[in-house]
Amino acid sequence: HAADALRTDLMTITRYVLNEQSKHPESRGDFTILLSHIVLGCKFVCSSVNKAGLAKLIGLAGETNVQGEEQKKLDVLSNDVFVKALVSSGRTCILVSEEDEEATFVEPALRGRYCVVFDPLDGSSNIDCGVSIGTIFGVYMVKDFTEPTLDQALQPGKNMVAAGYCMYGSSCTLVLSTGSGVNGFTLDPSLGEFILTHPDIKIPKKGKIYSVNEGNAKNWDGPTAKYVENCKFPKEGSSPKSLRYIGSMVADVHRTLLYGGIFLYPADKKSPSGKLRVLYEVFPMSFLMEQAGGQAFTGKERVKTCFLPVVV
Numbered sequence: 001h002a003a004d005a006l007r008t009d010l011m012t013i014t015r016y017v018l019n020e021q022s023k024h025p026e027s028r029g030d031f032t033i034l035l036s037h038i039v040l041g042c043k044f045v046c047s048s049v050n051k052a053g054l055a056k057l058i059g060l061a062g063e064t065n066v067q068g069e070e071q072k073k074l075d076v077l078s079n080d081v082f083v084k085a086l087v088s089s090g091r092t093c094i095l096v097s098e099e100d101e102e103a104t105f106v107e108p109a110l111r112g113r114y115c116v117v118f119d120p121l122d123g124s125s126n127i128d129c130g131v132s133i134g135t136i137f138g139v140y141m142v143k144d145f146t147e148p149t150l151d152q153a154l155q156p157g158k159n160m161v162a163a164g165y166c167m168y169g170s171s172c173t174l175v176l177s178t179g180s181g182v183n184g185f186t187l188d189p190s191l192g193e194f195i196l197t198h199p200d201i202k203i204p205k206k207g208k209i210y211s212v213n214e215g216n217a218k219n220w221d222g223p224t225a226k227y228v229e230n231c232k233f234p235k236e237g238s239s240p241k242s243l244r245y246i247g248s249m250v251a252d253v254h255r256t257l258l259y260g261g262i263f264l265y266p267a268d269k270k271s272p273s274g275k276l277r278v279l280y281e282v283f284p285m286s287f288l289m290e291q292a293g294g295q296a297f298t299g300k301e302r303v304k305t306c307f308l309p310v311v312v
C-alpha cells in the first residue's frame with residue numbers, strides 16, 4: 001500500500017530532490033546543497049519557535065537574558081541564521097530578506113549561481129500567542145554571478161526556479177516546488193528529517209472558504225467589496241462561503257492549498273499596492289499556487305508577470 005510505503009520507505013526531502021536531480025544529467029547538485037541549507041534554517045527556526053514561550057519565561061529570548069545581556073528577537077535571530085546558512089552554502093550570490101534594509105552580496109570566494117529572496121519569519125506578530133507562523137522563500141538562477149547586481153534579484157516571479165514555505169504550526173511542514181508540482185514534507189522531530197507526507201499537492205477545484213482581513217473593508221474598492229459581499233450573500237441557490245483568517249500568510253495559504261478557496265490581501269485606500277511584499281511573499285506563494293493548479297492575481301493581471309520597480 002502507498003501509505004505503508006510512506007511509513008517504511010522514508011522519502012526525505014534530500015532524497016526527493018536528489019531523485020529529481022537525477023532526471024537532469026547536466027545538473028551539478030547545487031540546488032540540493034542550497035536546499036539543505038534552507039532546511040537547516042527552517043529546523044533552527046522551528047526549534048526556536050517551539051521554545052519561544054518557555055524561553056521568554058526563563059529569559060533565553062526577549063529583551064534581556066539572565067545575565068542581563070541584550071537578546072535578539074526571534075525574527076532577527078532567524079534572519080541571521082538564514083543569511084549565514086545561505087552564504088555558507090557557497091551556492092548563492094545575492095540574498096534579499098525582509099529583515100534587511102539592503103540586499104546581501106555574497107563575497108566572491110563563496111559565490112554561487114542562486115539568488116534567494118525570503119521572509120525568515122513571516123507573521124511574527126503572532127509569536128506571542130502561539131499562532132502558526134512561517135518562513136517564505138523564492139529562488140532565482142543568476143546567469144553571470146561574477147558581478148552580482150541588484151536588478152538580478154528584482155526579477156518577475158515567472159523567472160523563479162523554485163519557491164517554498166515552512167510553516168511552524170501544530171507540526172512543522174515544508175512545502176516546496178521546483179517547477180514540477182508541489183510537495184509537502186513534515187518534520188519528524190525524532191529523526192530531525194523532513195519526510196514526504198503530502199505528495200503532489202493539487203488545490204481543490206472548488207473551495208468553500210474565503211480568507212481576508214474584513215476589518216479593512218471600509219477602504220476597499222467597489223469590485224473587491226462586491227466580491228466579498230457575494231461570498232456572504234451569494235445568488236439564489238448557492239451557499240455562502242465560510243470565513244477563515246489567521247492573519248499569518250503562510251498558514252492562510254497552506255489551508256487554501258489543502259482545502260481550496262481564496263486568500264486575498266487587496267490593495268486599499270490606505271495601502272494602494274496592498275500590504276504583502278511582492279518579491280519574497282507574493283511571488284513565492286504565487287509560484288506554489290500555480291504549480292498546485294491554482295491561480296494568483298494582482299486584481300488586474302497574473303502576479304508572476306508583474307515587474308518590480310527598482311528601488312534601492
Ligand code: AHM
Nearest residue numbers: 122123124125213247248249250275
Ligand atoms: P509581517 O511580514 O509584518 O509579519 O506581515 C505580513 C503578515 C502576513 O503573514 C499576513 O497575511 C498579513 O500580514 C496580515 O495582515 P493584517 O494583520 O493586516 O491582516
Ligand code: MG
Nearest residue numbers: 098119122123
Ligand atoms: Mg512578512
